[in-house]
Amino acid sequence: MNAxxxxxxxxxxxxxxxxxxxxxxxxxxLRLTPAYSVELVRKLVAGRSxxxxxxxxxxxxxxxxxxxxAELGIACQTVDINPFLRWLAEAKSRRYSAADLKRAHELxxxxxxAARGGRKLGWVPALxxxxxxxxxxxxxxxxxxxxxxxxxxxxxxxxxxxxxxRALVEAGNVSFRHQSMSFRELTRTPDVAALLGAAFxxxxxxxxxxxxxxxxxxxxxDSRQLQRLFPCNSCGSVxxxxxxxxxxxxxxxxxxxxxxxxFLSDGRQAGxxxxxxxxxxxxxxxxxxxxxxSDTQLELPRLRPLVSQIEQRSPILARYVERYxxxxxxxxxxxxxxxxxxxxxxxxxxxxxxxxxxxxxEKLFVDxxxxxxxxxxxxxxxRRRSSKKELFEYLVSADKG
Numbered sequence: 001m002n003a004x005x006x007x008x009x010x011x012x013x014x015x016x017x018x019x020x021x022x023x024x025x026x027x028x029x030l031r032l033t034p035a036y037s038v039e040l041v042r043k044l045v046a047g048r049s050x051x052x053x054x055x056x057x058x059x060x061x062x063x064x065x066x067x068x069x070a071e072l073g074i075a076c077q078t079v080d081i082n083p084f085l086r087w088l089a090e091a092k093s094r095r096y097s098a099a100d101l102k103r104a105h106e107l108x109x110x111x112x113x114a115a116r117g118g119r120k121l122g123w124v125p126a127l128x129x130x131x132x133x134x135x136x137x138x139x140x141x142x143x144x145x146x147x148x149x150x151x152x153x154x155x156x157x158x159x160x161x162x163x164x165x166r167a168l169v170e171a172g173n174v175s176f177r178h179q180s181m182s183f184r185e186l187t188r189t190p191d192v193a194a195l196l197g198a199a200f201x202x203x204x205x206x207x208x209x210x211x212x213x214x215x216x217x218x219x220x221x222d223s224r225q226l227q228r229l230f231p232c233n234s235c236g237s238v239x240x241x242x243x244x245x246x247x248x249x250x251x252x253x254x255x256x257x258x259x260x261x262x263f264l265s266d267g268r269q270a271g272x273x274x275x276x277x278x279x280x281x282x283x284x285x286x287x288x289x290x291x292x293x294s295d296t297q298l299e300l301p302r303l304r305p306l307v308s309q310i311e312q313r314s315p316i317l318a319r320y321v322e323r324y325x326x327x328x329x330x331x332x333x334x335x336x337x338x339x340x341x342x343x344x345x346x347x348x349x350x351x352x353x354x355x356x357x358x359x360x361x362e363k364l365f366v367d368x369x370x371x372x373x374x375x376x377x378x379x380x381x382x383r384r385r386s387s388k389k390e391l392f393e394y395l396v397s398a399d400k401g
Contacts, residue, residue: 025206026092029162032062032253036241036348041068049344050236058223059242063089066216073212079221079229081277084254084263089218091158096207103156108163108200111145112193118144125259128267132183133172133256141192142168146260159203165257166199167192224330226338233340241348243279245324245361251282278327281320289319294326300367309357317354329368336372343400350385350393362394374398
């Protein structure tokens with residue numbers, strides 16, 4: 001049953017959720033909430049149109065599509081506005097030699113030794129209320145370990161940095177066991193050195209994976225302006241999952257990694273980056289929404305009544321929804337220029353609910369694809385999401401004529 005006919009859908013297996021990704025070594029290195037299914041991506045890659053041209057993922061995230069293509073030896077191009085996500089995608093999709101793994105292991109051992117001896121607080125990032133994230137002994141151990149890491153460069157350093165990212169979250173008063181990040185209170189001070197060792201064991205398993213390899217291009221850029229990044233008709237298929245229209249901020253979820261690794265230095269910078277992203281509302285991005293107005297009237301009849309209903313309860317949320325689809329309209333216009341004739345686009349999207357108003361993102365994406373000349377546009381349910389009974393995840397597909 002597709003999205004146009006409605007009806008209750010049976011939830012799919014864990015393989016098409018982020019939980020399925022955790023069983024695939026590199027795909028489980030760092031989780032970004034929500035993450036889409038590597039099992040689904042592999043099926044779409046295998047059945048892609050125009051195999052003579054690269055796959056494009058215009059919303060890179062943690063590099064699920066890029067890594068799946070690298071495993072299969074398929075050329076892939078991907079874009080994200082967040083430089084940390086570019087670094088992560090590149091780290092996940094490259095090959096590592098035995099020498100790289102050996103050097104990374106030695107570096108993690110050195111970091112672990114520093115963490116054990118870390119009695120004095122060294123450099124820590126300017127993360128707001130950092131004491132809420134880690135107690136002082138834990139911060140001292142983390143800062144000592146990072147002092148070793150900060151002096152290194154290269155592939156081994158990237159693998160050690162991934163282990164550090166995993167360990168700092170495990171050591172923190174923070175949980176990613178739900179749809180969004182939340183704080184918790186630890187009952188005892190964690191052993192940072194032991195966590196680093198365990199984290200590297202998991203990273204090493206993935207890094208040792210045999211990769212077929214494939215041409216990979218990872219760019220920092222704006223997905224609303226793809227024509228500035230790629231030549232016309234240069235990609236053969238699109239497999240992606242854009243941010244959902246649900247006000248979930250990826251910057252908020254990624255803050256601990258981005259501050260420690262130097263991709264963020266203060267809260268205003270975080271808010272500005274979130275404002276540049278589609279769907280971002282963290283920090284200063286929220287205040288900017290209060291004055292945002294669309295330059296042009298988006299001709300999307302299904303959208304206007306929804307925005308009006310939400311506006312009765314919250315003008316700022318109404319602007320958020322309107323801006324999201326204005327941004328997506330620009331994105332699909334730019335996509336129509338870089339996707340080659342005969343190419344096919346696959347978008348994993350989720351609907352949302354604001355107060356009592358359900359925003360049918362899958363239907364709005366169908367409308368947007370048709371608006372920009374795509375054909376054979378359809379949407380089908382992938383799974384029911386766990387947060388609310390009305391919320392589903394869909395696959396919207398369309399052809400470039």
